Amino acid sequence: MSECIVITSGKGGVGKTTTTANLGVALAQQGKSVAVVDADIGLRNLDVILGLENRIVYDLVHVIEGECRLKQALIKDKRLENLCLLPAAQTRDKNAVTPEQMRDLIAKLKETHDYVLVDCPAGIEQGFKNAIAGADRAIIVTTPEVSAIRDADRIIGMVEAAELPEPQLIINRFRAKMVQAGDMMNKDDILEILAIPLLGVVPDHEDIIVSANRGLPVAFDEESLVGEAYRRIGRTLAGEADVPMLDLTVQDSFWTTVKRWMGLSPAREVAR
């Protein structure tokens, strides 16, 4: 049973593309055959994050306009045999494709892949409508910022209006230290407003930037905490029950603990 999942957020820059690439890798590592589709026509990025930029010959618009076969446009990942990318066109815009064409394309991809992950462009216009057209369900990516949450809320409403099942949430760029200091919204604040199931929390880390520049998704990195967060989300997505969430609370250093014993340091606030 194959499934098409759209990764969307409304707001730009919250990590949709990074999330799509890493979930694609995480699912493929579990032996699933995965196709990631870049629906951000005109501003393609997914190929860069995956490090497949220089292999593009045909793209999504070529397939839809019948200039090549679907199989010719799919780019196989260098590291994982069962992961492939359908890149977006860089020279066209969102109006080059209609939702009906996307639906047909996704249906074809689902015949040959277990998972089809669609990277949705920012915004609520044509590009969004194209991206959700063939989707079976949606994952909403947000960061712990008021503006990102506002947009996520709006997008959830539109996903519901498109009669997709209740979407799931990934909180990206989470900084445990700031939350513990009360400077960042915590998980429960966000869930109270958005009121959808939480799929996972991904910590903010410079690994992400390094991996994006190298074109090597962080989910390949066994050492990275961020990579581990994505791998756990991938396990949950693949149907594994009760995958424990990462413990992101910041551990006190030895000296802070000693100081607290001696009453020199204030008692640690429990992260709300």
Place this chain on the structure above:
Amino acid sequence: MPQPASSPSGGIPAVSVRPVRGHDGTSVILSLDAALPWERLRDEIVRVLGQTPDRWRHGTARLDLGDRDLELFDVRRLVHLLRDEFSLSVTGLYSSERALHRYVARELKLQVFVRDPSGDWTADELARVGEEEDPTRPAGHVDVVVLDQVGDADEGTGSDAGEVTRQTELSRPAAAEDAETALRVDPTAAAVEDPSEVVFEVPPSLLVEPTPVSFQGGRRLLPVHRTLRGGQRIAFPGDVLVWGDVNPGATVEAGGNILVLGSLRGLAHAGVHGDERAVIVAFDLRPTQLRIATRIAFPREGSREDGGRGPRPFRPEIAWVKGEDILIEDYAGRLPGPPSLVVHPPQPAAPPVEPVEPPTVLDHTE
């Protein structure tokens, strides 16, 4: 088992009841005299069904309106009467095609054309707007043919249908000939494929109106069983009750009061037509903005709902107009001042703030 009831004027049954086997237990078809005024008809129904009230309880009914003009308001009253008095839910209507044509002609103010046997379209004269009675047809005419077809359409009720037909013939001897006359005079019945019978199978829920709080002054309640997310908007002339949250960026506008059984974090505008006695009640009131009639209130700086720190007590609060200001208080289960949940007409002095929205608009402005 037909139970004819004599109308007070003569030996003609105003209401006949025909039980049929439904998929879900008791089901009856109520045939109504087309000539009787609705008030008399209603009394007759109460009298006839009242003879054996327990027999119909929790069953379903279909109304056979014959050639009676469809008046949506009357049909609805009848549906409510059957539901409230006899626990009968109405699931369908039988009506003659001409009555339907007349209804369409009246409601849409358009002439109805039907295809005659030669295939040409001709105006259905009987469906004229402001129709006069056809002199060749006696008042209260019922097509016997039609009733027969109704019976045949019902599985396993052949004998019942026969009885009813006979009943009609007996009680109204002229009816059979009239039916033929009508067919001859009016070629449409023979020409159209589904002859002269239109059945609406409507789930009972569609015939029932939104839960009314009070019929006085037309004040109604719109229950919204969902969370309103950013960009979504509800506008309703009466009171609005939200079972869920109103998130930032969502808007609720009500001619009357707004009640939110959850967190109100978006914009709420009560009394949009200028009613200053309208109130806004929420289990958790931390809006981006509140409006009552022509007044606007903003929350204090720094009390922003999701950037704010520290736990906030979760308690119901009420917003209402006192003097010049919108006052927000703990809601202790009582309304301040004169109760506003009771109907009060819009105050003519205050001009409407915004044009009245059509009821129940849920849109995604894109």
